[in-house]
Amino acid sequence: MSQQSSPTVFSAGLDIMEMYKPKPDRVKEFWTTLQDVWLALYGSSFPTVAAINGHSPAGGCLLSLCCEYRIMCPNYSIGLNETKLGIVAPKWFMSSMLGAIPYREAELALTSGRMFSTDEALKIGLIDEVASDKADAIAKSEKFLSQFAKIHPIARKLTKLNLRHSALEWMQENKELDLNIFISFVGQPIVQKSLEKYLEGLKAKQAK
Numbered sequence: 465m466s467q468q469s470s471p472t473v474f475s476a477g478l479d480i481m482e483m484y485k486p487k488p489d490r491v492k493e494f495w496t497t498l499q500d501v502w503l504a505l506y507g508s509s510f511p512t513v514a515a516i517n518g519h520s521p522a523g524g525c526l527l528s529l530c531c532e533y534r535i536m537c538p539n540y541s542i543g544l545n546e547t548k549l550g551i552v553a554p555k556w557f558m559s560s561m562l563g564a565i566p567y568r569e570a571e572l573a574l575t576s577g578r579m580f581s582t583d584e585a586l587k588i589g590l591i592d593e594v595a596s597d598k599a600d601a602i603a604k605s606e607k608f609l610s611q612f613a614k615i616h617p618i619a620r621k622l623t624k625l626n627l628r629h630s631a632l633e634w635m636q637e638n639k640e641l642d643l644n645i646f647i648s649f650v651g652q653p654i655v656q657k658s659l660e661k662y663l664e665g666l667k668a669k670q671a672k
């Protein structure tokens with residue numbers, strides 16, 4: 465079960481400061497850590513559920529998409545908003561989203577970098593249930609997980625991992641390629657300019 469202790473943020477996604485003017489000695493560790501987290505969580509043999517008790521943009525949304533079930537508290541936002549930062553969600557972010565919502569919804573959401581409210585996310589299937597608060601989200605998560613007590617654990621595990629096999633296999637075989645794509649993409653001046661503008665926007669919002 466994945467949940468957070470911040471009162472309003474489930475996860476703000478990747479640290480933009482690691483992508484803005486990236487430090488060559490850190491960028492490899494930064495990206496391979498994310499790849500490894502995705503491999504471990506998306507490829508977990510255990511049943512997993514995200515209790516999303518706060519905003520969940522980009523990498524935060526990805527974390528929840530790694531889980532089989534998502535329960536979200538009201539009045540927060542969730543989505544893969546990368547295009548709003550002038551960056552591109554990698555193919556494994558996209559395939560994680562496609563495991564939850566139909567292609568058409570994913571294409572519209574990804575190309576526009578749309579963030580969904582809790583109710584909107586429920587409507588398109590990006591989340592599975594709405595909880596009234598964190599305690600309710602945890603109770604609902606436990607109820608979801610408890611149903612697997614009646615399912616043969618090996619049959620459940622193999623079914624899950626077979627469904628996720630091609631995405632997991634792609635990552636295992638292409639970690640280096642994916643890292644090189646990331647490094648060359650974030651290094652481009654036009655991408656750096658977009659990240660700079662996005663960070664300025666965040667600061668301006670905070671100053672209000």
Ligand SMILES: CC/C=C\CCC/C=C/C(=O)SCCNC(=O)CCNC(=O)[C@H](O)C(C)(C)COP(=O)(O)OP(=O)(O)OC[C@H]1O[C@@H](n2cnc3c(N)ncnc32)[C@H](O)[C@@H]1OP(=O)(O)O
Nearest residue numbers: 476477478479480481519521522523551552646649666670
């Ligand atoms: C080829 C592949 C190439 C690239 C692929 C890369 C994939 C990237 C994935 C990502 O995850 S990118 C990150 C996307 N995240 C966001 O867009 C989140 C932006 N933040 C927000 O929307 C809000 O901050 C919030 C999370 C909703 C929280 O709002 P709140 O009002 O509570 O806080 P505030 O906005 O005032 O922020 C406080 C403080 O935190 C800084 N901040 C917020 N998010 C990030 C972040 N992701 N990275 C770094 N810093 C972040 C914000 O600037 C403020 O900083 P300050 O106190 O120093 O001014």
